[in-house]
Amino acid sequence: MTSSVRLGADRHFPARPIPDTAVSSLHELTTADGAKVTGVLRTIPGARTVVCLMHPRQDFTHHVLVPELLARGMAVWTQGTRSVNNDLNLLHEQAVLDMAAGQVFLRNSPFDHVVTLGHSGGGTLAALYHQQSGLPPGRRISRTPAGRPVDLAGADLPVPDAAVFMAPHLGQGVLLERLIDPSVTHETDPLSVDPELDPYSAANGFADAPQSSTYTPEFVAHYRAAQRARIERIDAHARELAAEATAARQRFKRSADVADRRRALAPRIITVYRTDADLRGTDQTLDANERPYGSLFGSRPDLINYGLLGFGRLSTPEAWLSTWSAVSTHADFLRCAPGIGAPTLLVELTGDQAAFPPDSAAMMKSFGSGDATHRSVRGLHFGGPLSPGEPAGSSLAADVIGAWTAERFPLAD
Template sequence: MTATRLGADRYSTTIDAPAGVATSVHELQTSDGAKVTGVLRVPRGATTVVTIMHPRQEVTHHPLVPYLLTMGYGVWTQGTRSPNNDLNLLHEQAIIDFAAGLVFLRDQGFDVYSLGHSGGGTLAAFYCQQASMPPHSRLTTTPAGRPVVLADTAMPLPDGCIFLAPHPGQGALLQRLIDPSVTDESDPLSVDPDLDPFNPANGFRPAPESSSYDDEFITRYRAAQEERVRRLDATARAYVSDAQQANRAFKSGGDATDRRRALAPRVLTVFRTDADLRNVDLSLDPNNRPYGSLFGRRPDLTNYGLVGFARLSTAEAWLSTWSALSTNATFLDCAPGVTVPTLLLEFTGDQASYPIDIAAMRAALGASDLSVRSVPGTHFGGPITKGAPTGTSLAAATIESWLRDHC
């Protein structure tokens, strides 16, 4: 029963870490005064460290860690200032956190390679884009207008980047997943039947039979997804504007009422964000993926559940992370700024990044030393079929070969 519950066994480790690895925990202070924590594991004699970081997930026990240690590489796993928390995740702050880890590892004398899995790939691409710019050309604010100190942040580039099953970015991914049939943002059960992806009249078939949506519905559906994001953007910007006006009023007049209004949380609740048509219609952007989404085998059910991307978000976090229309952290936009040697590694059964995405990423990446590979596996490194090798083990072999050629 436990193994079938939502989120159980998402990552599975198939080997043990080798003996003789020195493990230490480090608290780092970022350039803007925040604190972040990382775990450094170093086999005897290792001079190269692979970093694993994700903007919103705890990666200390990522399944590739023991593989990399067995290869003889050190591993640095680090969180942002808001791990496992979508509520206030600002990508502009997350890359400042990323920088603190790179500075620490450089100060220790290591060669450093970045490994970004899933959303960690876009985080790394965003970091490289900003790090490769002259400091005065870097972003100065978040999409909501909050100042960020990228110009005053030491941002060393890694020696190379590994992008494992990178999706197009949190916002771009959410726009694929968001259910446009929601008619009332305060009612999780509100639905426009003409846009309902799970309405048989629109082409849905009960699981596990693959659905079949026609081109007209797909075009209308995706346009409506963008429109829902646009409406949520408008709400978020109105929240931000009200808070900023209240803060200005407090600074000029000193009225505590204005300060309370500025401080009051303005949180977006975003229902139904597990509705990518490709998860139930396997003919769309085909690969070897199984039926179902990142959150379960029944998107027609999990779409209505608590677990999902961007379920609760401040207005600032929505604009920085979850809005495809406002975020600065979209893989294709950031990819030209990735000029260090790069491995782009695809899982052939990915449920979040498709062959069409990998082709676009390949074309956009700025690295002249670019290797593109694929191995069988699902998005989190599971096997394509029962009893087959895990995607994690196959990815590890490819990564080892690439690192040996570049270290």
């Protein structure tokens, strides 16, 4: 091994161009709680069905599926949340309000059918939206896990006509629970290691890349229990910090003391080191599929784990509890999916490094829709080809999505 090995994942690959007949328009929307969000509508002549692509954290404006869906006769709406590309304070409950603004806009547009398409973390946001939009207003979420009021009951949440998922994982929090390194012994020291839990120690079954590691069932069970315990410890810290800020706000309301106002405003940032340590990234026999060695972030998780990249590295206490905590978040795919009553399509990518075969099986069992379809295509998590020279997974998925949607809704005049 040499230090010159490229660490990053191959997320970018040649995509189909936007059709010449497509017309694009930019729209600024106001959410029910007064936030501003933007979306891009791309349509083609005669399109009657519009597909909504949205992610809680990322900008999907140029998502690889956009030209693929346009080429198959569908209009495409890509929208950001108020926290796009800056998830320091990402609250999924607010992201539902952001998505609702887009759904209201699309219902007032000249389309007959609105279909949500959740890719990766966008899948759980879409599932949460479907769940909440299908509930009577009085049963909707009224507070974030940290206790902040959120008025989903008073918002217009149009119910989409169908739900499509491509390579959805089980939620940011559930994903992080499998990625977080439980061998960290001191949360303020990124190099602290408990050797009995170190996933990158040969004594625990690790083999140098790209050879697959071999972890024993006993180590896997011990490791996963320790991952859960670390999440619970960070949860407890987050709740303590959130409670301090809440108490300061309440004191300020009573006293108008500027010192309390400062305490309420002072940022409390949680730093979480080493979050690229999923055992499945290095032991390819665990939840086996056709994935290559490595993680979503690259081919050397044993190094990337110690770097800057990774999920949930910096967040406010509220954002941790709302988005990154498998214990506290409302955005849990398997808890939300029973609330999806619309026709549902799940497209699994056989080389996925974030959503694994057991996850897809659990999702299919959890859907509340009586019309739920599962299809598998060869490809990587971000839609790239599984092997050089093969079609992109995104293109194969678009074939499935286009055919499935056309069976249910006329795509064009």
